Amino acid sequence: MVATDPTLSRELNALREELSTARRERPETAASPPRESSAPPSDPPKDSAEKDSAADEHIREQLGEFIDEATQFFAQAEKSIAAHPAQSVVGALLVGILVGRLLGRR
Template identity: 50%
Template sequence: MASDQVLSRELKALQEELSAAQRERQATAAAPPIQPPSPAEPVTGAEESGDEKRELRDQLGELANAVTSFLEDAEKDISAHPAQSVAIALVAGILIGWSLGRWGAR
């Protein structure tokens, strides 16, 4: 449960950073450009920028939902089978340690 709270705080912090970046971008877009774009660079309209922002926001929302769902499922599985979860974690740790030990010896 504590991991859900930590994850929620992290996601909220990411949303706040995204909002701050969007506000900064809008403020920059409202100011006159210092140097006009070169002819080689395509000029994108505000409509396209808004679509990109919405798409990014949607993708972040989907990621947050997927991570939350994954953590909830993992918590349920671990709660349902604690001994099996500990055994799997132990074997995984041994295998990872063994492989890193052999890799480091080369």
């Protein structure tokens, strides 16, 4: 297994923690406020709750895929840089010059 950037690893772990915290807090925040009428409170329509659940699951899957892709991208970049250090330095220098010129024109 290729070692990844420690900063990237910390960021990914922070995202995972935030996601798990949001999952735990969601049922608490989703509770409806007390109603003022004397009628008994009715449950929200199951279709709406099912849609929210499906949307949340879809977002979790996409976030997981994004994290996996980012990890693979950085691992591949690390391998490429290790295999071609001179080309990587020259490329980074050129990108830096280009960004500097673009930002300097403002």
